Amino acid sequence: xxxxxxxxxxxxxxxxxLVKAGKQKSPKWLDRNIEEYETVLRGPFINxxxxxxxxxxxxxxxxxxxxxxxxxxxxxxxxxxxxQSQYKDWISMIATRPSKSRFESNPHLFxxxxxxxxxxxxxxxxxxxPTSQQARLVxxxxxxxxTPFHELFSDRQFRTCFKNGFHMQDVSSRAPRGFSENHQxxxxxxxxKFVVYKVISVKDFSSxxxxxxxxxxxxxxxxxxxxxxxxxxxxxxx
Numbered sequence: 001x002x003x004x005x006x007x008x009x010x011x012x013x014x015x016x017x018l019v020k021a022g023k024q025k026s027p028k029w030l031d032r033n034i035e036e037y038e039t040v041l042r043g044p045f046i047n048x049x050x051x052x053x054x055x056x057x058x059x060x061x062x063x064x065x066x067x068x069x070x071x072x073x074x075x076x077x078x079x080x081x082x083x084q085s086q087y088k089d090w091i092s093m094i095a096t097r098p099s100k101s102r103f104e105s106n107p108h109l110f111x112x113x114x115x116x117x118x119x120x121x122x123x124x125x126x127x128x129x130p131t132s133q134q135a136r137l138v139x140x141x142x143x144x145x146x147t148p149f150h151e152l153f154s155d156r157q158f159r160t161c162f163k164n165g166f167h168m169q170d171v172s173s174r175a176p177r178g179f180s181e182n183h184q185x186x187x188x189x190x191x192x193k194f195v196v197y198k199v200i201s202v203k204d205f206s207s208x209x210x211x212x213x214x215x216x217x218x219x220x221x222x223x224x225x226x227x228x229x230x231x232x233x234x235x236x237x238x
Contacts (some may be wrong), residue, residue, distance in 0.1 A: 011206045013040040015115035021073050022040035022089025022116065024224045028061040029085065030074055037140065049093055051211040060222055065095045090114045104131050109218050123214060125221025126195030127228050134232055139176060139189045141231040146185040147236070148227050161220040162196040196224055
């Protein structure tokens with residue numbers, strides 16, 4: 001049976017399968033291609049998730065690491081009826097601490113495959129969609145003393161995984177209200193999201209040691225998440 005097949009490692013076939021899936025209109029297409037789906041996509045993805053959970057749960061006990069229900073690409077009928085395609089051409093995995101508020105999310109770990117975006121294989125960490133209050137707390141911490149962020153981003157192990165520090169793409173055109181345009185870290189204060197990320201090559205994605213590499217990346221991303229948690233809990237060192 002397909003669901004008992006030994007998971008295979010990721011490869012370019014994984015990305016090709018997603019691209020092909022996104023073009024299908026028949027709801028029965030996946031049934032006809034279930035063996036390939038299990039072998040090149042779902043099997044490797046579940047295998048990766050289980051390895052990540054086993055390695056990181058002991059050091060991030062309050063995080064939820066999903067290991068079931070992943071790699072689903074068939075969209076619900078109501079979404080298809082709403083104009084979306086029959087199948088997704090991307091998949092992702094997010095690990096984070098459950099939020100106490102339905103309006104806020106906590107810093108998280110992210111892994112995603114977006115093959116229609118130049119075969120983008122993405123890993124990230126940090127606070128992706130902060131509320132205005134959350135953004136304010138992080139900015140105030142940076143304004144007060146950004147030394148912990150500077151030290152983290154200059155750390156050799158961290159730079160090996162995320163050499164550029166904060167991702168500087170989504171930035172306000174002017175200083176947020178209450179902050180000086182002349183602050184030495186104004187570039188960070190202008191950020192609308194506080195994340196680090198990197199794009200992974202297809203070669204590294206296809207490596208038998210890929211899970212080990214992802215786990216090391218996530219360990220470093222957790223260090224950033226811990227700093228962001230301090231900001232959000234107003235426990236920033238004075």
